[in-house]
Amino acid sequence: MSACGGGGNSGGGTPPPTTFVLTVNSADPASGVAITVAPADNNSAGNGSTAFTRTYNQATTVTLTAPNASGTNGTVFSSWTGCTTATGATCTVLVDANTTVTATYVAPLIKPTVTVTPGAASIARSQSLQVTVAVSGGAGNPTPTGSVTLTSGSYTSSAITLASGSATVTVPAESLASGTPTLTATYTPDAASSTVYTSATGTSQAVTVNLQTAVAVNQALAGPPVTDQLLGMNMAAWYDPTTPAVVPAFQAAGIKALRWPGGSWSDDYHWTNNTLCNGTPNSNATYPQFVNDLALAGSFDVALTADYGTNSTCNGPGDPAEAAAWVADSLKLGLTVSHMTVGNEEYGSWETDMHPKPNDGPTYAAATAGATGYYAQIKAASPSTLVGVSVSPGSPAAWDPAVLSGAKGFYDFVELHYYPQAPGAESDAYLVQQAAQGLTTTINQLKAELATAGAANTPIYVGEIGSVYTNPGKQSMSITQGLYAGQMLGEMMNDGVVRSTWWIGFGNCNGTAGNISSSLYGWQSFGGYNIFADGPTDTGCAGAGPIGTMSPTARAFQLFSNIAVNGENALTATVAGETTDVVAYAATHSGGTALFVFNRNQTTPEPVTISLSGTNSSKGVTVITYSKAIYDQSQNNVWAPPTTTTMGAQSLPLTLTLDPWSMNVVLIQ
Numbered sequence: 001m002s003a004c005g006g007g008g009n010s011g012g013g014t015p016p017p018t019t020f021v022l023t024v025n026s027a028d029p030a031s032g033v034a035i036t037v038a039p040a041d042n043n044s045a046g047n048g049s050t051a052f053t054r055t056y057n058q059a060t061t062v063t064l065t066a067p068n069a070s071g072t073n074g075t076v077f078s079s080w081t082g083c084t085t086a087t088g089a090t091c092t093v094l095v096d097a098n099t100t101v102t103a104t105y106v107a108p109l110i111k112p113t114v115t116v117t118p119g120a121a122s123i124a125r126s127q128s129l130q131v132t133v134a135v136s137g138g139a140g141n142p143t144p145t146g147s148v149t150l151t152s153g154s155y156t157s158s159a160i161t162l163a164s165g166s167a168t169v170t171v172p173a174e175s176l177a178s179g180t181p182t183l184t185a186t187y188t189p190d191a192a193s194s195t196v197y198t199s200a201t202g203t204s205q206a207v208t209v210n211l212q213t214a215v216a217v218n219q220a221l222a223g224p225p226v227t228d229q230l231l232g233m234n235m236a237a238w239y240d241p242t243t244p245a246v247v248p249a250f251q252a253a254g255i256k257a258l259r260w261p262g263g264s265w266s267d268d269y270h271w272t273n274n275t276l277c278n279g280t281p282n283s284n285a286t287y288p289q290f291v292n293d294l295a296l297a298g299s300f301d302v303a304l305t306a307d308y309g310t311n312s313t314c315n316g317p318g319d320p321a322e323a324a325a326w327v328a329d330s331l332k333l334g335l336t337v338s339h340m341t342v343g344n345e346e347y348g349s350w351e352t353d354m355h356p357k358p359n360d361g362p363t364y365a366a367a368t369a370g371a372t373g374y375y376a377q378i379k380a381a382s383p384s385t386l387v388g389v390s391v392s393p394g395s396p397a398a399w400d401p402a403v404l405s406g407a408k409g410f411y412d413f414v415e416l417h418y419y420p421q422a423p424g425a426e427s428d429a430y431l432v433q434q435a436a437q438g439l440t441t442t443i444n445q446l447k448a449e450l451a452t453a454g455a456a457n458t459p460i461y462v463g464e465i466g467s468v469y470t471n472p473g474k475q476s477m478s479i480t481q482g483l484y485a486g487q488m489l490g491e492m493m494n495d496g497v498v499r500s501t502w503w504i505g506f507g508n509c510n511g512t513a514g515n516i517s518s519s520l521y522g523w524q525s526f527g528g529y530n531i532f533a534d535g536p537t538d539t540g541c542a543g544a545g546p547i548g549t550m551s552p553t554a555r556a557f558q559l560f561s562n563i564a565v566n567g568e569n570a571l572t573a574t575v576a577g578e579t580t581d582v583v584a585y586a587a588t589h590s591g592g593t594a595l596f597v598f599n600r601n602q603t604t605p606e607p608v609t610i611s612l613s614g615t616n617s618s619k620g621v622t623v624i625t626y627s628k629a630i631y632d633q634s635q636n637n638v639w640a641p642p643t644t645t646t647m648g649a650q651s652l653p654l655t656l657t658l659d660p661w662s663m664n665v666v667l668i669q
Helices: 246-252 263-267 287-295 320-332 361-368 374-381 399-406 428-452 479-495 539-544 552-560 628-636
Strands: 019-027 034-038 052-057 060-065 076-081 085-087 090-095 099-106 113-118 122-124 129-136 146-152 166-171 184-189 200-203 208-210 213-218 232-234 257-260 301-306 339-342 386-390 413-418 460-465 509-511 570-576 582-589 592-599 606-612 617-627 643-651 654-658 662-668
Touching: 019 034, 019 090, 052 060, 090 099, 113 184, 113 200, 129 146, 129 184, 146 166, 213 582, 213 592, 257 287, 263 301, 287 320, 301 320, 301 460, 320 339, 320 374, 339 361, 339 374, 339 413, 339 460, 361 374, 361 386, 361 399, 374 386, 386 399, 399 428, 413 428, 428 460, 428 479, 460 479, 479 552, 479 582, 479 592, 479 628, 479 662, 509 539, 552 617, 552 662, 592 606, 592 654, 606 662, 617 628, 617 654, 654 662
Parallel strands: 019 099, 122 208, 213 606, 232 257, 257 301, 301 339, 339 386, 386 413, 413 460
Antiparallel strands: 019 052, 034 060, 060 090, 076 099, 085 090, 113 129, 129 166, 146 184, 184 200, 213 570, 570 582, 582 592, 592 662, 606 654, 617 643, 617 662
């Protein structure tokens, strides 16, 4: 009897799963590539090194990950084949049959070197620029083919096809931004090079791109009259005025005017016997010798500074009678003193003043004015001599108002001194680019003071000029002070200054006592107030050359002597473009026009155009230049002169390129 529900047989149950083999290979190299495998197979085998196999149940999803580098022969991953799906180095396989996958490796692509070479280091924005782009794969590799594109700021070139690994790109005018942009070239390989090279970029050195600077001269409106009395030098009684080299050196530089007897010594100096209350003048610096051997010998105009501080016995204040006798004696010697100023810088406590209330504006004004004051007595002795007072706009605040109002009617001119820097605080950038224009600001302040005092249009004499008020260092010998001096002369011409005298011509070396910092440009390790060399016997400044050698500052006077011609008038020169670097002054000149044009950039030439209103041609142009490059010869003890270029007839506007840190006289006939 069989059991209820019985049946079946001993061979029944679930069949085993179907399995397949996954083969993992690699190419280049064919073996040894470590592949990450997930999940492990039926035998618990996971990661492996090619070539290897894994066994999986049907419908298992397996993820394989190849390394970026093969690790054996330097090849890099390229692609998978045989995968269900592949993304980058990851291969996904749905195992539903025996399957073979291969990770293929290839030699790595080379990143070529891209070199960008501009055809010029500096251009005007109005100029085009040729740029050479070279693409190199390195030694032993094929020459890259493809194209390059050049970019800079908003500029992008078209794609230029390489020829023998190189291409030339012409950047059109006005394409580059002003300043110091760089240019970047991007290399794109073509089909032939794409299996060898990647794309790559290269960047040039900075290119200086200048605005095209235009100097326009308005010839229709004549400005202040030009005077050669701006070409003046101080001389002092401590230096021998009979020194033979002085007169020819001054004449070579175009010097026309002198001031005597020397700054603060003036309020301590007594001309009758060549003595000082405190000190000893040069024994040859008697007044007759100064007149005969220097003033008359060189036909120089002379200004004297009357002793306001001490009387001849050195026990009281200055005596107007001594000043009056001085100009009277000058007439006997054959010299009419053109200007006499009452005292030197008596607004300052550093000046000798034996008046009961020293360095006091009202006291000074009272001594100048009145029937027995300096003015009246000097004018009585020499009616043609102009009498002036010392001024110092704004410092001290009370001095100028007291003097200009208290002595009103008793001065023919005012004397101003200007030193824009303090010792130890010198700055080349300030001196070259701002200091000279600061004088015009001071003069305008002085003109306002004169107007307030009811003495508007009183002539202004700048009796002392320098770059630093004491203890000059290497800057005083450098092109930087020369550029400052040249601009000072141009500013004074435009400001209508009637006379100026630089401090000092000869005899005031300062040796190594001043600022000789490497932060200041220059080749000398010494400094001096004097701008003509005293010669090798002056050991502190022996490197300044033979006696009479002109420093860059003296060269500025020499250049300006071509412009400071009596009978001419200043003209307005307007600069558009690089106004920080370029400044210009202009005047009429023998029926033509003369310009004094400066490049205040230390390293970059400045292209300029010069136009004259109402004129489109010139029958002759001459350019006289003194530059940093000329000054630089002094490092070898060569103090070279300016260069002169005769350009002949020219159409206008005239195009010139100004050398770095240069002053240029341009004479247009």
